[in-house]
Amino acid sequence: MNFPVQQAQGPDRIGQSTAVEQSRAVAEVQAAIYVARQFPRDVGRSRASMQAACGSMALAEKAFYRFPRAGGAVEGSTIHLAKTLAQAWGNIQYGVSEMRRDDKYRQSEMQAWAWDVEANTRHVLTFIVPHAKFANKQVQPLIDLRDIYENNANNGARRLREAIFAVIPDFFISEAEELCRDTIAKGDGKPLPDRIDGAVQVFQQLGVDADRLEQKLGRTRAQWNGADIAQLLITHKSIQRGEIAIDEAFPQARITGSEIKKSAGGAKKQGPPDEDPWAGKPTT
Known part of the structure; x- marks a missing residue:
């Protein structure tokens, strides 16, 4: 008595579940194109x-x-x-x-x-x-x-x-990037002095004092504007996400905050530093 020999499934043979998945994927693509055109x-x-x-x-x-x-x-x-x-x-x-x-x-x-x-x-x-x-x-x-x-x-x-x-x-x-920068610069409706105090307190919790912030921005705390707070906020979020270390973002100051204040007092007007992404733009 001869029994039929069952051949092994070849690598080019598609199983039922695979065929169903392929058909579903094709139908999904066709539906997406149809809806987009409608x-x-x-x-x-x-x-x-x-x-x-x-x-x-x-x-x-x-x-x-x-x-x-x-x-x-x-x-x-x-x-x-x-x-x-x-x-x-x-x-x-x-x-x-x-x-x-x-x-x-x-x-x-x-x-x-x-x-x-x-x-x-x-x-x-x-x-x-x-x-x-x-x-x-x-x-x-x-x-x-x-x-x-x-x-x-x-x-x-x-x-x-x-x-x-x-x-x-x-x-x-x-346009989206510009609007996001404007939103950060304007803040959430708080007065600028309150936002400055909040930024200083947040960085103090990370071990960064006001002198290092002033050294980073190149101006005294009294001269900070919305763009400065925006830059600090971006840096703070990057530190939280682990994209940058604190010492890399705020190198130890080679001059003290009092020296910055003293030099700023004799200057007529001090603009944003070269690395400021908002340099040359009007402040709010």
Whole structure:
């Protein structure tokens, strides 16, 4: 009696669950394109939504980052602002995923993408994230699974920010950044002296006294303006997120606060320092 021989499943054979998932993904893409064409974005409404969001301190204080590089500091927009602008612009899908983890070589292959469904513009970034960090001027491997996850998430967020900004018009991003800076400079309605006192108290909790703040800004406390408070707020948020160390943000002063006050008293007018991102702009 002959029994039929069951052949092994070949690598090119697709299982039922895989086929269902592929069909679902295709239908999802088709539905997204259909909906985007049926409900195209209204640029005026998108701008109004963006302006309302950027006028909130809840977003503005998280909109920028600051970290040291090559003896200076780099500042830019965060993933929080990028996601908010994607929602305001509309008809945009985005995501980040870990495609493959290689524990032998201590690295993960990841992908971040953003897709303007209406314009059919897609930006994809595939990158390798080593399971390591740079600390104390040397590379240290990451062993703990939570550390690896957080390292991958941080790198993924940065690439996702780039992908989102790549599919949103530059004018939309520039206007949002300017509004967020204005919101930070104006504050939450408190008088400027109260905001200055609050900034000094917050940094005192980190071990940074008023003299070091004055040295950083290049002017006395009595001369601070809204832009100065905004710069301090961005720096404080970056310290909280671990993007910059306190000593890197506020090097130990080589001159004292009293010397700054003495030199400032004889000066007619002192403008913002060269590294001030609001240099040359009118103060509020």
